[in-house]
Amino acid sequence: MSLGEQVLEAEGLSKSFGGVQAVRDMTFAVASGELVALIGPNGAGKSTCFNMLMGQLAGDAGRVRIMGEDVTGWPPRRIWRKGVGRTFQITQVLPSFTVRENVQMALLSHRRRLFDVFGRARNAEAAVADALLQRVGIAALADRACGLLAYGDLKRVELAIALANQPRLLLMDEPTAGMAPAERVALMELAAGIAKADGVGILFTEHDMDVVFGHADRIMVMHRGSLIAEGSPREVRDDPEVRAVYLGSSLDLGDR
Amino acid sequence: MGFFLVQVLTGLSSAASLFLVAAGLSLIFGVTRVVNFAHGSFYMLGAYFGLTLVALFADWFGRGHLSFWSAILCAALVVGAIGALVEITILRRIYRSPELFQLVATFGVILVIQDLALWGWGPEDKLGPRAPDLRGAVFIMGQPLPRYDLVLIAAGPVVLGLLWLLLNKTRFGILIRAATADREMVGALGVNQAWLFTGVFFLGSFLAGLGGALQLPKGGADLMMDFTVLAGAFVVVVVGGMGSITGAFLAAVLIGQLQAWGVLLIPQSTLVMMFLVMAVVLVVRPFGLLGRPELVGGGRQMLDDPLRPTRWTFKALALLVVLGLAAAPFYLDTYGLVLLIDILIFALFATALHAIIGPGGLVSFGHAAFFGGGAYAAALLVKYAGTPMELNLVLAPPAAALLAVVIGWFCVRLSGVYFAMLTLAFAQIVWSVVFQWGEVTGGDDGILGIWRAPWVRGRIEYYYLVLACCTAAILALRHGLSSPFGYALRAGRDSPLRAEAIGIDVRRQQWAAFTLSGAFAGLAGGLYAYSKGSVFPNEMAIVRSFDGIIMVFFGGVQHLSGPLAGAATLTWLKDTLFRLEMWRLLLGLAVIAIVILFPQGIAGFIKQHLGRFVGIRPELSS
Amino acid sequence: MTPLLQLSGVSAAYLKAEILFGLDLELGDGEVVALVGRNGAGKSTLIKTVMGIQVRRSGSIRYDGREIVRLPAHAIARLGIGYVPEERRVFGDLTILENLEVGRQPQRQGAPAWTAAALFELFPNLAELRHRPAGQTSGGEQQMLAIARTLMGNPRLVLLDEPSEGLAPVIVEQMALAVGKLKREGLSVLLSEQNLRFAGAVADRAYVIESGHIRFAGPMQRLLDDADIRRAHLSV
Structure with a gap:
């Protein structure tokens, strides 16, 4: 393009x-x-x-x-x-998910695996998710629960989520x-x-x-x-x- | 023409009590976010106290107007005081618990009041006293209408007007409206919430008591009143819109008319019709006639931990429990084994329900429909097709799932309390159909003769089958929650906005989960039917649904193992207390005590206090 | 002279996260003190901690010589501390007048006494809208209402959480003027603020908070003048 x-x-x-x-x-x-x-x-x-x-x-x-x-x-x-990716005025993340899982969720959706009951979500697309977190500069927070993050970091999580479907x-x-x-x-x-x-x-x-x-x-x-x-x-x-x-x-x- | 008019007026008069009870329920929910299941019990107490006080006042002051009406008013005041007492002694201690946790406590209150009423006023139905000068009937175009109905017809609008004045023209009313929107902020502005909550509980209970006492000359008093009026009041509140008093009035009038005409047209189906109206209204106007989208800022947010890989210590512990269960026939007698079968089956039922309540974030008040659905599917197959047990057990889950697909399609359009109420309504419809369609389902007599296949005819053999099925199903459910499907379900609960913004169709995800949960509940029901050898409509009654809710909240809704702990506790408790006199009172007190002592649930308590010995640490931010 | 508000060794946690770690802070009678720092540093939490909402807290918080760390929010409000939350939290269904009624408390010593009429003079915009439901007013009007509602409680100390957040620059100017007026009326103000310009325009002293610790305490002017301090703690 x-x-x-x-x-x-x-x-x-x-x-x-x-x-x-x-x-x-x-x-x-x-x-x-x-x-x-x-x-x-x-x-x-x-x-x-x-x-x-x-x-x-x-x-x-x-x-x-x-x-x-x-x-x-x-x-x-x-x-x-x-x-179309989107970030919200009041951050909208999944608070009971880890930072990595937030991105993984978007990736799973992108790969149309929302109705997969057999796999394990934790292992899915982890490498891709980590690369995205790296890109927005919060790779170190990957395993933290999103509900406990500082506001500025949440904004970055939102950006990583928004980038998940290219x-x-x-x-x-x-x-x-x-x-x-x-x-x-x-x-x-x-x-x-x-x-x-x-x-x-x-x-x-x-x-x-x-x-x-x-x-x-x-x-x-x-x-x-x-x-x-x-x-x-x-x-x-x-x-x-x-x-x-x-x-x-x-x-x-x-x-x- | 006269007949038509009298019929309308009869409907209006029966709307009065319904409106009073519903208005109280709605006020209490709006401010405290407590779905007060005990509200029907307050109504019943209003009737009983009215009965006693009218007689007492008649002895003291004669049978005049003043004596009668002040007795009615005093009965309502007494009930208001009881409501305030319940708030102060029980509910005040658990406002900080997860949302809807409090309703478990109010369920305990129902049980306590049931036994106390039985003890105080005896089991037989009581005829109400006549109001002075309002005996007999007036004739409207030649048709008789009981004179007292005129009082009831006037009572609704009068109370509505007084409530409007109270809410709009007094400081107390303005505070109630403010607290309905944001109670924490009201507290930060210097208003003592405890006092406000007690005040609202007094007002709401007063209205329920007034409703009960006012209908005395028409309906008398009996021990079934609590549940009868509760179902109706729920329908009215939900149809009118949670928190809207005017909506409650409109809905009460609507339901009153429905009852007046329904009795004439199709007498068996008034209950079904009432719930059908509710279902239709909610599908068209998801927040009721005058309601608005789920009020925000009320419930206490609880933050779930992220799911972590199961630690080996926990796995080892789980294995030990299963091994211990497998050895049970060697150390338990038949009686113990039967109890254990019940516990296993309810553990599965509660786990299935928990999946939709916890990770799904949707509190279903009607899961008995699927438990009973599975049980009846198996029973009907035995009765009409004569198919073998193995096949019937395989077919029970899909049959329950089919029911859940239909009910779920309506229900997942809503959330929060509205979802809960709609599931309750559908479960009641299913129950009424089974109850009233006697030719097919056997009605109240149930279906008997559901014999097990020869290889599991013995208690011990069947126990092993149940153990295998339930263990496998519970493990499958647990895995499902950590699958992409389960994650997507949780995502929809955590933040619907975010979930939709990453391509998740939240409703569809919930619908599928609801259906799956229904299927597992159906398996539990099928196993239960073969365990007892019979099924009765009770298996899908409100009480069964509430059992499930209590188990889930007992165990701790935030913990995957919670439903197991909850099912074991409640089933054992019921079994132990059932043989005692006043077992309802004891069970009610036990329920209240557990709710107050373990606000995080039993599993939460264990995790917090014993967890470190088995390496289950509560997650803390690093 | 003892300070009006004194925090010693105050820690606080929200849900499961520890956010404040042993803070000390003082605010004198009639003073305007700004809490500055990046978001998530703990400014809003500190305000909620003083007010006693949403957090678990420990340490000592003395207000007017009285220990308040174990009091519930409504009792703290009744001692004369007013709270204006970041999200404003006006009651949308209630009219502006009714919102003010919710905030009304008896007059107290040492604090200016407000009436609805006096507040409508302070915020003329609200006067015309008095019978309108608060939910149908603009963000700036809601911010003014939130402050007015708190003043109806006749507080001596007002906690303002992010008063300029999300407001258009013209409204921010009006807010700065309003805070100045409150100070002249003799009110003490503790405010959290991202916007250093806004804080600089209204505050006497400042505390810089970072990761739940206080990194700087001193006159506002020194913070504004000393680029090194700003760079070190605010990375401005």
């Missing part, structure tokens, strides 16, 4: 809850190898938009295409099989929320590396403006359900409307 091919295309996505238009006619695309940030104030509709992309939520209107195929109305598990598209909902600045940089560099090396398109939401302006190739700004600006970090930073509704003067707040 050549760099620049569209892996995700959304067209006219709309959704309203009880008369409130949460998402209004959103149209955008993500190309392979590209890091795209979706930002905006709380309640702007970012999460709703994400949930529609992942099939968690049925939209009122609009279509979603992944690698050219129309996946509108598919359930999340089918969209995953199409090659996705073409990664959707990351606030991937660095709750991390220290240095960790944020490390995680985003990791994600950027994956995007460039494997030609994965990445769409992420984020509130940390350092992360957004430091790592995104392109930024889309949502406000009250609509896209109000889109472009390079510089273009978005200088957009007066974006400053008014979202950025405020915060970039100067105690900037020491």
Whole structure:
């Protein structure tokens, strides 16, 4: 797959809850190898938009295409099989599984062994799982129970899980929320590396403006359900409307 | 026309008690997350205390209005106080246990109250006193309607209105609603939860007692009232939506009408119809008429350890136990052997149930349907096909699985308490069918003459067959949980969102597991039928399902060996106490004591305290 | 002068994980103290430990001279410690006014006395929404409600867990202003914060927590000025 091919295309996505238009006619695309940030104030509709992309939520209107195929109305598990990895805003791992088993579970699903009652899950795909853990930098934690991990490590487990089916598209909902600045940089560099090396398109939401302006190739700004600006970090930073509704003067707040 | 109207009014009057009981149940569940099985018992106590107090007050103050109605009110207050007492003495000690653990304790309370009521008021059914000036009937377009029904018809909306005022206009009510959403946060804001919980228990029990006392002039009092009203109240709460008082009212009216008309049309099937309505509502509106998705932030999260490879010390221990069991015929008499057969069969039943409760995260209240299903499959084959025992034992699991496939298809759409209630409803439907379809199933008389094949006719030979079957089945179940299938099942329990996001169809996984669990329960049922030589509808009654639940929670739901310990304990306990007078009281107290003493279950207790001697360490983070 | 809050040798565990190891911490009357550190370091756990929710704890926690380490959460709240959780945890079905009612406690000495009317002045956004169910308000409004609800208990000390987390930059500015106002009213505040800028704008002193141990304690300004300390403990 050549760099620049569209892996995700959304067209006219709309959704309203009880008369409130949460998402209004959103149209955008993500190309392979590209890091795209979706930002905006709380309640702007970012999460709703994400949930529609992942099939968690049925939209009122609009279509979603992944690698050219129309996946509108598919359930999340089918969209995953199409090659879409996802990390959650509030981490979703399997707490009673070890770190390795979390990745093994995704691999077992990828190999369609979910109804295998004879094998032993513990031994399955262990080497592949370890390689993925190595890649995201938590190989040392492989045998730890996931329910007892620190938050930053969980974010990495989620990334390893998301990579298990060799996705073409990664959707990351606030991937660095709750991390220290240095960790944020490390995680985003990791994600950027994956995007460039494997030609994965990445769409992420984020509130940390350092992360957004430091790592995104392109930024889309949502406000009250609509896209109000889109472009390079510089273009978005200088957009007066974006400053008014979202950025405020915060970039100067105690900037020491 | 008159007939039609009177029929509707009769339905409305019978909705009143149902609504009162259901509203109390719903309030208590909302705030404390306790599914109070003893709620039916509080209703029964309301009736009995009403009976006594009306008579007493009549002696003291004469037979006037004031005397009668204050007796009814006082009966409700007494029951409210009893409910508060149960909360303070028993439930308060176990709120920190895993979710639904408390219901085992409330089941113990049922048993205690049953025996106490028997002891206090005797076994015969009591006729209720008449309310002053409300004897006889009014005529509506020429059709008679008991005058007292008018009181009951008014009682529902009046109580609904008062409850609405309480919940929306008083601080206590606002706290109840807040605690229903997030009780821990209410505590962090300075509200003493213990006091709030006791208050809610008082209110809920008061309503149940009022329901029981109010229906006295119409229905009297008897010892069966607790279970009869409980099933109805569950249906009402679930159909109306857990936590919604208005929903409970609507559902009570709906069920009341159903009962009024059902009795006319198809008298044998009112129970089936009630549960069918519930099943239909839940499939269409999974959280009831006015309910909402499972309330979050309530139950205490327990974190299971990851499955670790079985240590050799544990394997050696297990082998020793099996060897000890194999040698049992050399040191046990026939009586002991029969008890051991029962224990083995229930160990298998409990292990099958545990697979769906523990790793599956779905608490089934209706697994007796599959235990009994297997037993009846074998029995019906003997009776109608005359097929040999070996074949029947092989066919019992698939027959139970077939039942589980159908029931599971409906049930796995739900989770949590709704799942539990729906399984209960289906089990009741199956039970009613067996109970009422006498021509085929023998009804209450059961099916007799299920003889074993000649090679296992002897006690000892059959014991070995049961030992072999149960050991193999339990090992198979254990392996299944460590297979990719079992892992995927656990993944769906741990985080449905994550499971779906890695391609797992959580419902399908649960459906398959439910079916498999049903099959193993069916095997246990088949073995049981041949052990006793007969089957009765009891094998699929609510009580049998509860036995399974108690075994699983006794043993410790977080431990794979828990169901074995639980099955052994309960079966032995029942066997020992059964011969004593007031055995229900003793069993109930024993159940309550075990629940309070072993909040992690018996296996959890053993693991914690004796584990280090056999090298079973609790997992700790390194 | 004895500090308002004093922790000595406090350890805590959540589920099966040990998270805090023998911490010492002090907070004077009227002080705003920030806990900084990466996520998972134990900041939120420390706040929950003071409040007595979700954790098993040991050591000594003295508040206003009184040992509270064995008290349940509601008793701690009644002594005048208010808790604003990270996830806000407003009661979604209850109106904003009803949410405030849940938080209401009698007035206590040495603490400002709040009424719903006074809080609506502090958070004007909430005033218009007073009859709306809290679940139908935005994240920023819920954060303000969570603080207002806690203030209804007339606390002397407020524990703020990650007040800026997940909020848009404009709302974060408003939060910083609100914390400043509380300080001027004479309240003491202990807050956990990822955002060093936010912490720097509101706090007098800071503790840096890492892996359940305190690595730095001192004036906020020193933490902001000294890049070496930041690099060593926060890897900023």
